[in-house]
Amino acid sequence: MAAETLARADERIKSETLATKLMKRPELGAIGGVVLVTIFFMITADSTMFTLSGVMNFMTPAAQLGILGIAAALLMIGGEFDLSIGSMVAFAGMVFGVFVVNVGMPLVIAIPLTLAIAAALGATNGMVVLRTGLPSFIVTLAGLFILRGAALVGLKMFTGGSTQLRGIREAVEGDFLAPIFSGDAFGFVMRWLAEAGIVDSFKSGVPKVPGVPVEILWFVAFAAIATYVLLRTPIGNWIFATGGDALAAKNSGVPVRRVKISLFMLTAMAAALVAIITVIDAGSTDARRGFMKEFEAIIAAVIGGCLLTGGYGSAIGAFFGAIIFGMVTIGLTYTKFDQDWFQVFLGAMLLLAVIFNNVIRRRVTGER
Amino acid sequence: MSTPIIHMENIKKHYGNVIALNGVTFDVRAGECHCLLGDNGAGKSTFIKTMSGVHKPTEGSITFEGKPLSFGSPRDAMEAGIATVFQDLAMIPLMSVTRNFFMGREPTKGKGLFKRFDLDTANDITMAEMRKMGINLRGPDQAVGTLSGGERQTVAIARAVYFGAKVLILDEPTSALGVRQTANVLATINRVRSQGVGVVFISHNVRHAMAVGDRFTVLNRGQTLGTATRGEIDAAQLQDLMAGGQEMAELEGSLGGTI
Numbered sequence: 001m002a003a004e005t006l007a008r009a010d011e012r013i014k015s016e017t018l019a020t021k022l023m024k025r026p027e028l029g030a031i032g033g034v035v036l037v038t039i040f041f042m043i044t045a046d047s048t049m050f051t052l053s054g055v056m057n058f059m060t061p062a063a064q065l066g067i068l069g070i071a072a073a074l075l076m077i078g079g080e081f082d083l084s085i086g087s088m089v090a091f092a093g094m095v096f097g098v099f100v101v102n103v104g105m106p107l108v109i110a111i112p113l114t115l116a117i118a119a120a121l122g123a124t125n126g127m128v129v130l131r132t133g134l135p136s137f138i139v140t141l142a143g144l145f146i147l148r149g150a151a152l153v154g155l156k157m158f159t160g161g162s163t164q165l166r167g168i169r170e171a172v173e174g175d176f177l178a179p180i181f182s183g184d185a186f187g188f189v190m191r192w193l194a195e196a197g198i199v200d201s202f203k204s205g206v207p208k209v210p211g212v213p214v215e216i217l218w219f220v221a222f223a224a225i226a227t228y229v230l231l232r233t234p235i236g237n238w239i240f241a242t243g244g245d246a247l248a249a250k251n252s253g254v255p256v257r258r259v260k261i262s263l264f265m266l267t268a269m270a271a272a273l274v275a276i277i278t279v280i281d282a283g284s285t286d287a288r289r290g291f292m293k294e295f296e297a298i299i300a301a302v303i304g305g306c307l308l309t310g311g312y313g314s315a316i317g318a319f320f321g322a323i324i325f326g327m328v329t330i331g332l333t334y335t336k337f338d339q340d341w342f343q344v345f346l347g348a349m350l351l352l353a354v355i356f357n358n359v360i361r362r363r364v365t366g367e368r
Numbered sequence: 369m370s371t372p373i374i375h376m377e378n379i380k381k382h383y384g385n386v387i388a389l390n391g392v393t394f395d396v397r398a399g400e401c402h403c404l405l406g407d408n409g410a411g412k413s414t415f416i417k418t419m420s421g422v423h424k425p426t427e428g429s430i431t432f433e434g435k436p437l438s439f440g441s442p443r444d445a446m447e448a449g450i451a452t453v454f455q456d457l458a459m460i461p462l463m464s465v466t467r468n469f470f471m472g473r474e475p476t477k478g479k480g481l482f483k484r485f486d487l488d489t490a491n492d493i494t495m496a497e498m499r500k501m502g503i504n505l506r507g508p509d510q511a512v513g514t515l516s517g518g519e520r521q522t523v524a525i526a527r528a529v530y531f532g533a534k535v536l537i538l539d540e541p542t543s544a545l546g547v548r549q550t551a552n553v554l555a556t557i558n559r560v561r562s563q564g565v566g567v568v569f570i571s572h573n574v575r576h577a578m579a580v581g582d583r584f585t586v587l588n589r590g591q592t593l594g595t596a597t598r599g600e601i602d603a604a605q606l607q608d609l610m611a612g613g614q615e616m617a618e619l620e621g622s623l624g625g626t627i
Contacts, residue, residue: 237471237485248460252458
């Protein structure tokens with residue numbers, strides 16, 4: 001009898017088409033969005049947008065947001081929010097600036113220390129959320145104001161009244177770690193490609209795109225690692241389980257507290273990484289750095305298929321969500337449209353994504 | 369018959385001045401289904417939690433495989449081989465059957481930094497274990513949310529058995545199920561029992577208990593009213609014991625014996 005049931009497929013289940021299978025992937029919406037946005041700009045924007053330098057142009061802000069977005073996505077899958085990451089960018093930028101300029105630390109000490117401070121603050125967020133049982137939305141909203149304020153006060157304290165700390169580029173000049181966190185990578189490839197005539201170059205023979213901005217590499221690497229961890233490691237399974245139902249996960253032996261606190265630490269460190277990269281790039285830091293980034297990161301995660309209720313989503317989705325973001329912010333400058341349509345677009349995109357995700361979730365769980 | 373896997377003698381549990389359990393004696397042998405019956409508030413939940421290591425008893429002794437034992441945490445109990453399937457099942461609807469099956473106990477392959485979740489093995493095991501329980505999954509990546517209540521219950525039971533449960537505590541596994549699904553779950557219990565697992569079946573439904581039980585213990589107001597083996601007792605007597613005798617008889621009379 002057992003063999004019989006084994007062999008017989010359930011007659012009530014229709015075989016799935018490829019389309020339905022694809023529909024079940026959380027990142028589908030974001031990939032579709034990238035395609036649509038690309039088509040839109042192909043039609044409306046100046047053709048320079050999709051040259052190599054144009055692509056680098058919109059990928060750079062996409063990467064800066066994406067590093068935050070992927071971390072936010074992991075945290076959302078784990079069932080929590082962090083609204084303090086935007087302010088964390090400002091705060092970590094301030095801390096890093098002070099370390100490098102005022103204290104004169106080399107990067108090899110300043111960067112780990114900045115990341116460690118961010119991680120400690122992230123852990124504090126997590127601890128408060130777990131101890132009090134309050135929604136992380138509220139706890140980190142407090143963090144949003146506290147860190148923004150602290151960044152402002154700190155900057156004034158260390159600069160003697162200014163809200164901007166300058167001189168960072170000079171301070172890190174020549175540091176052996178600087179090329180990993182700033183500027184362009186793969187310059188030699190670009191020069192080689194320019195010589196071969198594959199990429200555009202100036203008359204002098206210098207390629208128009210000097211290299212790949214490092215944040216793009218960080219962004220791609222982070223997306224790849226996050227996706228791997230999420231889908232192919234026990235830790236990934238714990239993250240889904242924790243966000244899906246923390247109690248059920250705990251009863252099954254998942255270290256829920258450790259997972260959540262680690263995720264809060266990760267988002268905070270991602271914010272610090274973005275701070276370090278952008279601060280070195282700009283050569284200065286100010287209190288407005290990372291303003292509103294917490295919401296943009298969450299929107300990127302939601303466009304990427306994360307459910308607001310946790311337990312479902314993808315890192316690669318957030319990757320594409322951030323690219324959509326970058327394309328629209330920068331892309332509008334290539335068109336005749338008013339750039340401020342950006343905000344309208346943002347809101348519309350978020351609403352669409354949330355509605356779309358809800359439909360997808362019903363399909364996945366078979367809810368009727 | 370064989371010696372019990374777990375024996376709980378005169379267990380008492382007090383919460384402040386509330387006496388939740390006042391002398392419960394209960395044991396389970398390998399390959400039997402011991403039903404614990406009791407009405408709401410009889411102390412069933414407290415007792416299960418004591419057995420599965422969530423609470424420590426205020427008084428009384430627990431003997432596990434012949435040795436005195438005191439569980440410090442649910443984890444200890446789980447490792448010793450006592451698995452509990454609570455009513456909420458500890459299942460996550462959005463996750464696939466495989467991911468649920470191995471939640472917290474993922475098989476890995478590779479070393480060091482490349483240690484990863486061995487999904488292929490996990491998928492194969494899940495499909496095989498579910499087939500043994502008579503459930504054909506669409507695929508191992510099917511989300512648990514798409515399964516029926518009875519199927520979910522079966523996944524939870526299969527998971528417990530796969531991870532080496534010697535004693536399987538089922539907390540009202542049939543309470544929220546339809547007729548057909550109930551039959552499936554009861555069949556699953558029967559299958560598990562025949563593999564030599566001791567099943568503790570908690571219920572307030574006498575008919576379901578009678579269908580699979582080898583022995584029956586009734587819990588009332590925090591005390592056990594004795595244990596009967598199959599054939600010694602009939603459904604009506606169990607029902608009366610659960611309700612504390614008298615009132616039930618009267619009630620039943622007025623309802624025409626339909627409960």
